[in-house]
Amino acid sequence: MSQILKQKIKIFSSILFAVLIVSSFSFQVQAQQKENSKKYIKLEVDGLACPFCAYGLEKNLRNNIEGLDDLYINIENGYVTFSFPKQDKLKNKKLEDIVEEAGFKARKISFSDKPFPKGEDK
Amino acid sequence: MKNIIIILFLGFLFLTGCSNNKGYKFVKEIKLEGMNPISAAVGKTGIWVSDSKNNRVIKINESGKILEEFNDFKRPMHISLFKGKVYIPEFLNDSIKVIGNGKVLNFNLGIKPNAPAGIDVSGSFIAVADFYNHRIIVKNGDSTYTIGKKGHKNGELFYPTDVKIVKDKIVVADAYNNRVQVFNREGKFISAIGEKDSIKVATGIDADANEILVTDSGNNRVLIYNWKGKRIGTLTKSLNYPIDVFIDRDEILISNFYKGIISVYRKIR
Numbered sequence: 001m002s003q004i005l006k007q008k009i010k011i012f013s014s015i016l017f018a019v020l021i022v023s024s025f026s027f028q029v030q031a032q033q034k035e036n037s038k039k040y041i042k043l044e045v046d047g048l049a050c051p052f053c054a055y056g057l058e059k060n061l062r063n064n065i066e067g068l069d070d071l072y073i074n075i076e077n078g079y080v081t082f083s084f085p086k087q088d089k090l091k092n093k094k095l096e097d098i099v100e101e102a103g104f105k106a107r108k109i110s111f112s113d114k115p116f117p118k119g120e121d122k
Numbered sequence: 123m124k125n126i127i128i129i130l131f132l133g134f135l136f137l138t139g140c141s142n143n144k145g146y147k148f149v150k151e152i153k154l155e156g157m158n159p160i161s162a163a164v165g166k167t168g169i170w171v172s173d174s175k176n177n178r179v180i181k182i183n184e185s186g187k188i189l190e191e192f193n194d195f196k197r198p199m200h201i202s203l204f205k206g207k208v209y210i211p212e213f214l215n216d217s218i219k220v221i222g223n224g225k226v227l228n229f230n231l232g233i234k235p236n237a238p239a240g241i242d243v244s245g246s247f248i249a250v251a252d253f254y255n256h257r258i259i260v261k262n263g264d265s266t267y268t269i270g271k272k273g274h275k276n277g278e279l280f281y282p283t284d285v286k287i288v289k290d291k292i293v294v295a296d297a298y299n300n301r302v303q304v305f306n307r308e309g310k311f312i313s314a315i316g317e318k319d320s321i322k323v324a325t326g327i328d329a330d331a332n333e334i335l336v337t338d339s340g341n342n343r344v345l346i347y348n349w350k351g352k353r354i355g356t357l358t359k360s361l362n363y364p365i366d367v368f369i370d371r372d373e374i375l376i377s378n379f380y381k382g383i384i385s386v387y388r389k390i391r
Contacts, residue, residue, distance in 0.1 A: 049323065049340070050297075050323055050325065050339060050340075050365075051158070051160065051174060051365065051379055052199075052213075052237075052239055052253060052281065052283055052297065052325070055174070055197045055213045055214065055237070056213075056237060056253070056254065058197070058214065059213065059214050059237060062214065076380070
């Protein structure tokens with residue numbers, strides 16, 4: 001192999017490595033920005049006893065909250081977590097009404113800028 | 123004397139052979155890793171399972187290996203098999219889907235349900251448990267009608283989750299009235315079953331000519347009744363939040379929501 005070809009391969013590898021590093025950093029920044037643009041909610045609900053109830057609550061939340069994402073239901077421990085766009089205002093009263101409309105009672109509502117940890121299902 | 127003994131022995135064998143089932147024996151568990159199965163139904167080429175956690179319907183073999191997979195359902199619930207097709211109620215979408223020949227198609231029921239939780243198909247009849255409207259939607263050919271309304275009296279329903287058509291009867295898992303109700307196909311109330319058995323959410327049912335089986339989810343058991351409403355058996359082994367039951371001739375399959383397993387029992391004769 002000629003010296004020139006070896007040098008070309010070396011340059012190409014370096015460029016490829018640099019591109020990979022930059023892309024990876026860019027993805028991380030994007031993911032961070034995406035996470036920062038969200039607000040997280042944990043809804044603890046009384047009476048969330050069966051999958052039908054849980055999915056009923058899910059249905060009501062999805063129908064009434066625009067941009068709802070990252071929905072997680074823990075039926076055993078009776079709570080739901082999800083995210084929504086940070087710029088949107090979501091008041092406790094609205095959430096209580098949505099839960100009530102689905103046939104349950106909101107026991108506790110918590111807001112956070114970071115995702116809530118997911119518990120283990122039974 | 124010898125002849126009498128032989129006749130008595132043959133008579134005993136004959137009576138034993140003719141007797142009805144004497145209950146069920148637990149056979150095995152089919153493990154479904156990472157799934158919350160709502161319903162399982164045995165077809166000719168495998169067992170169809172609605173995996174609501176992962177919003178999909180899959181076909182598995184008897185070891186639990188996935189043979190076919192259909193995704194993007196919105197919480198598929200109690201499914202039904204009829205003539206090689208799988209009928210799927212989608213709880214979040216208020217729609218009915220049908221898998222046939224490898225394709226997923228929409229099915230028009232004629233009346234829009236609010237959170238369909240269970241479906242059964244038999245000949246030209248299709249019945250759907252309309253959860254939030256507290257009723258059963260029945261479609262027969264071009265005509266569609268409803269059975270029941272919200273309430274706790276005989277003939278009224280409170281969050282029905284499953285339905286079965288058996289001959290001229292429609293059997294309903296009247297989930298939050300904690301009982302089973304039997305109607306004729308026109309919707310006339312016939313009987314209420316299991317009201318004195320302290321059922322804690324009657325989520326799933328199946329029935330044949332002899333028995334009605336109901337999953338008592340909150341008590342981790344399956345109750346067996348005859349058509350007169352008399353309780354004739356209880357299954358508890360290997361059950362953890364049983365949510366549906368399927369009769370497959372001499373075997374029954376019970377879907378356990380939390381444990382992610384299907385429990386298989388066999389009839390003792």
